[in-house]
Amino acid sequence: MPTGVHIRDARQQLFDAAERVLVRDGAGALTSRAVTAEAGVAKGVLHRYFADFDAFLVELVHDRVARLDAQAAALRGRAGTDTVTGNLTGALIELFDPMAVAIVGLVIFRDELRTRLRAATPASGIPVLTEAGAMIAAYLADEREMGRIAVDADIESLALSLIGAGHLLFAGDSAAPAFAAVEQVVRTVMADVVQRRPL
Known part of the structure; x- marks a missing residue:
């Protein structure tokens, strides 16, 4: 996804993507890259909203x-x-x-x-x-x-x-x-x- 494009409700989009990856592929496959790829957003989007991947998982x-x-x-x-x-x-x-x-x-x-x-x-x-x-x-x-x-x-x-x-x-x-x-x-x-x- 190009940078500078506004993402509506990015946090929820990332949570939904993480849920899909987790249910489909299991805990071992749940990485920040897998989440952002599933969500169809740039890799940096997750870190714009969360300090790190474990902080994201806590919120999930x-x-x-x-x-x-x-x-x-x-x-x-x-x-x-x-x-x-x-x-x-x-x-x-x-x-x-x-x-x-x-x-x-x-x-x-x-x-x-x-x-x-x-x-x-x-x-x-x-x-x-x-x-x-x-x-x-x-x-x-x-x-x-x-x-x-x-x-x-x-x-x-x-x-x-x-x-x-x-x-x-x-x-x-x-x-x-x-x-x-x-x-x-x-x-x-x-x-x-x-x-x-x-x-």
Whole structure:
């Protein structure tokens, strides 16, 4: 791309390009050159907006995490409706789209990115998975308050179990698991606390 040409919303254009490269080619192929080539912009454009490539990746992860806010609100809005198992199954399928799974892989793959993310947000765990766990825990707390799961349900452990099992299901193969497979995992994790709920 010629220099001096104005790029509309260059940051978002670079994020979109990075997502395509990451999902298509994996964390090992995600370089500044690959991103700018995918975006169709000059190599220097990325460094015009970000101090270095890892600073760009930190913002890419934060952008993905910010998208969870809408998912969390929607899930909490479903508390008390349909079934707990159905709501959680849908939430996990929506959560673990190819980009979310790829972001988790990227964070694990790049040491410097993990270091910078920990410095920026001292929460423990892996970004996306940590926020997803909080999202599931908040929903389960709402359902517990409504009496749809047992009053003594260990919300944090259930959320960790669901996120961990969900990640393994979606990260284990190139094809997304069938709805029934996700539902079976959710049903197994939740069986005890759903069956023991007060009548």
